[in-house]
Amino acid sequence: MESFLTKLPVHVTLLVICAIWLLPALGLLITSFRPREAILETGWWTVLQNPFDANFQLENYIQVLTAEGMGQAFLNSLTITVPATIIPIAMAAFAAYALSWMRFAGRQVIFFIVVGLLVVPFQMTFIPLLRAYNFLGISGTFLGLWLAHTGYGMPLGIYLLRNYIGTLPKDLIEAAQVDGASHMTIFSRVILPLSLPAIASFAVFQFLWVWNDLMVALVFLGGTSDVAPVTYRLSNLVGSRGQDWHLLTSGAFISTIVPLIVFFALQRYFIRGILAGSVKG
């Protein structure tokens, strides 16, 4: 039994690091409740010194949330983000399994290319890709955007998952093979459950990237109200000339809510024992 005292250095270290990480975000949160003029007058921490004088207001949030088309934009963002997360996970997981546990010619070359593609800036693909989309008639469709995001997220997905799946114990797979299981069965019954931590990490990453993206959506989907995502609505609220800090900050928090829910929902997959339990059992 470790006493609280022996753990004190641990608590202190964690507290300090967390405080450093929290401070800027706290500043954002407080700023989002302050009126535009006050933001430019005094630092946000002055609010903490005398919280009762603070002129907190919900105005900024009301303005952002009641903006025209915000509800539709949330639906659009979900329509874009959920498939654009699940499709690359599925494809990357299958590919990672094959690259780790199936013997076939060209595996090394594929891995080589995948790692190389990690660094390709997605902006470079805009023009060739949009030309192809216009030719195929899928420009301006959700399908086209899903495919684009799938492509952009795939190298990281394959890379992360291959690394994780490749380190799973060999005995597990061999035992299943002896039992006569097909690759599909091994993949879905053994590999997938064991890889949940890695899949959850990649899912969080991909979800965030797609949810916060504005540029790719604007290029492949356009900005008309029936398809435009939340990020587009937010950027439209904020003028190109005024310093609308009050709207930027509250908008940033509103768009953060959904990713945070996703993170908390997936957090239970990061817990100990999934691997250990299954090896024993």
Add this chain to the structure above:
Amino acid sequence: MGKKVFLATGSILGLSLLLGACTPTAEESTGERAEPTRTVTLLSPMTGEQKQQLERVLAPFTEATGIEVAYEGANAFATVLPVRVESGDPPDVAMFPQPGLLQRFAQAGELVPLDTFMSRTQLEKSYPRQWLELGSVNDRAYGLWYSASVKSLVWYNPQEFQRQGYSIPQTWSEMMQLSEQIVDDGKIPWCLGIDSGETTGWVGTDWIEDIMLRTAGARVYDQWVNHEIPFTHSAVKNAFEEFGEIARNSEYVVGGVVGVLSTPYGDSVNGLFRQPPRCYLHRQGSFIESFFPQDVTLGEDADVFPLPPMSEGEDVPLLVAGDVFAMFNDTPEARALMQYLASPKPHEAWARLGGYLSPHRQVSLDTYPNEVTRRQAELLMNAETIRFDGSDLMPPSVGTGTFWSGVVNYLNGKELDRVLQNIEDSWPEES
């Protein structure tokens, strides 16, 4: 895996193809097919309040013609538009914040010339010749100017001027004397901030251009913008040094050079209205009034005088910029919208909303809501020498590249000759 699963998944796959075909596409919403409403697509960099104003100004058009305007606003306009055009999917009409990109598309044959459906006389009746030329390529007009902003303005607080007994300078040297006087009074004359995030630098280049117009004259200015004289020319060097007299003088600017470089341009003007004022003079375009604190009343707390000429009696050259519409797709709806934009009606509607100047000749001065705006419109109308923002006309690798960063580097202490040589070297070879 049973057969049932296979069948079910097969039907989902089929559905997915169907959905791919059903999801709304940009083309469908332009209503080329059986859609009953006629629409025109419009892409512009305007967001926020400006976007709302634009929509309000376009509402009468939809009412009168039944044509819907499908509006897209994008801060990343300069990236999104070229990508759309390159891939063969341009908007019907686009609003350009500078004429440079417009001219590039016109040269590439992507734009529809206005003379295919508007007469020359109609255009000339609506716009001054200089503005028409700025939207033209090879003598064919492509651009309909919408808003104009006058950049050669110095903002000041008339109440503070009166209290201190300062008077409005008529020449450049009077302005420098006034600055010196303010320093002698133990105060700081200028508020200047050039931080503008990803567009940092334009505030400085505006200053250089304004000084060039005054010290070297319009003819040399044109040669400079067209690269007929090099960037290392003594006239350019002189303009940089003249700017440095103010911006690099820590007694003249609030916060010294670090303050100039770190302060967002929209915040810097607020120093005029503080109690006591942080500064007394601020050179910035007409649009800066949208950054004023809410309690500032135009005419009472804030007013303008034109950035003075070098010597007495010379006319005041005006540096201007503006937004311009051009048409990519020749549809009846797009033509109708362009006709509407060429008429004085939308210009007047916007002028009444304030914070906006129109280059349209038929907009009467009475339309503007206050004295300060009217004075700017008057300047715009009567100026003998009007020149467009030079950095907007230079090739983008200079105008939004090395010229911007060059001014910043100069303020940041880099040796002027090297700064100018670097800009000169970056000028693209003739293509």
Add this chain to the structure above:
Amino acid sequence: MEILGRVFNVFLAIAVGSGGVIALFIALNYAVERLPYKWRSRLLPWVFVGPALLVLGLILVIPTLITIFYSFFGPATETFVGLKNYIFAFTNNDMQVALINNVLWIVLVTGVSVSVGLILAVLMDRVSYEPIAKSVIFTPMAISFVGASVIWRFVYAYRPEGDNQIGLLNAIVTSLGFDPVGWLVERVNFLGANVLGTTALLAIMIWLQTGFCMVLLSAAVKGIPKDMIEAARIDGANEFQIFWRITIPTIRSTMTVVATTIIVLVLKLFDIVWVMTNGNFGTEVVASRMIKEMFKFNNYGRGSAIATILLIAVVPIIIYNIHRFRKQEENQ
């Protein structure tokens, strides 16, 4: 009714989009399983990697090849210019500054975010408030980029001496009696690059990405069998010995993956620099230079050459990963 219809459409689109891909794999697998054994074993790997390869090929590989090809051409990609763009990329003053800054970015961002992420992963494993602490570190990742740049503008904000400081850092500095500092603007030069400004910018990236490192490393730390650690404890090892002798070696492969991911992100990163300073004050990086040449200056040739240089820069990382990949297989 209309709203219900819209919501239904959303769910339909999500179900079809997400279900479609799974259905695709099941259908392909079903078809291949019907084939004779010889064909099956040859085709099955391609069923598994095929869809991924197809998407990668169409969306990334072909555009990349086009880019490499364009890098030998002029601005409008019409005239062949040989190596001119590459010569520009290595001789231009701004590019040299960008290259030096990129080295700084790679070393500091990767070093700090991986080591802090590791410390957090190990320490958090031992406290009861782990979920809360983790979400604190993770939150920056969830904040959109625009939001992040606003936050950090308020961290670095500079007001002239005598004014109210609204920036956190300058408020601290001035309350200690020093003059306010222009964090992004004032220059601490190293070979023409601005170390102070660049560090201020890359701190933002560290703040954003440490959460990602922590999440991945934490999963690996929790994967270490408990009996292994218990056994070491019984043998009298202290916590530091356990950390260096057991934790680090066991999760080394994950650390490589995390470091590789961060290096690649850093090489590609342009938006922080773009939004905060536009590369002024000696803070330019290679990727922001690339985006500028491509989309601002319309010089596709130069932009493509810089992109190709980024691609070449990861070759050593690719080789190291391939090496690791082979070793992993030998151990299998």
